[in-house]
Amino acid sequence: MYRSLNNRVVPSLLVLKELLGSSLEVAKVLKISGWFLKSDIGKTMAPNIEFLKNCGIAVEQISWLMYTYPRCLLCKPKSMIKFVGRKLKAFKNLGFSDEDIVETFRKAPQVFSVSEEKMKKLKEILIASGKYDFSCVISHPTSLICSVENKYKPRLQVLGVLESRNLIKEWPSFPGLYKMPDESFVKKYVRPYLREVGDLHKVGSSFCGKNGL
Secondary structure, X not given: OHXXXXXXXXXXXXXXXXXXXXXXXXXXXXXXXXXXXXXXXXXXXXXXXXXXXHOOOOHHHHHHHHHHOHHHHXXXXXXXXXXHXXXXXXXXXXXXXXXXXXXXXXXXXXXXXXXXXXXXXXXHHHHHHOOOOHHHHHHOHHHHXXXXXXXXXXXXXXXXXXHHOOOOOOOOOHHHHHHOOHHHHHXXXXXXXXXXXXXXXXXXXXXXXXXXX
């Protein structure tokens, strides 16, 4: 038991403290996941962190991964390399450049948990709208986190109906489309037009119901 403590736990604590900067932060991480002490992080997390650094990922973002997806850093290095490789290929297939990908991971590493299927669906409905394209997503990668079914589809449907009835002349900017809170969207694009378009609340039912319509 003493040998296990000396050979695995103590080195793990030292690595965690070096990355996080303080014993307090180490304690916070261990509350989230005790896997850091159960695994040989010298053979898993340490090489994975070095790999991510070599990919241009900032230490702050790697720390974020430790808090949010701890097991991601504890997988075998070969698995990490394969995972990153698949994600890079998926992003490139959708039009991201190498620089876009690095910048995305620096700003919003959580985006890399989004499935390729979801990214393809978002690309399809944005292009179908005729108002936005996937370059908008590349410029605003955190938009990938939002739900296609519960946010993008109903909002695009509402805006499409309003435009077809000549009730709006301009659509919101892409950041406005995905960042606007549901209540604000309903207040601006649904409530004012219920008399002209009586079934508008049905089109945007996924968020209208939450806002008293």
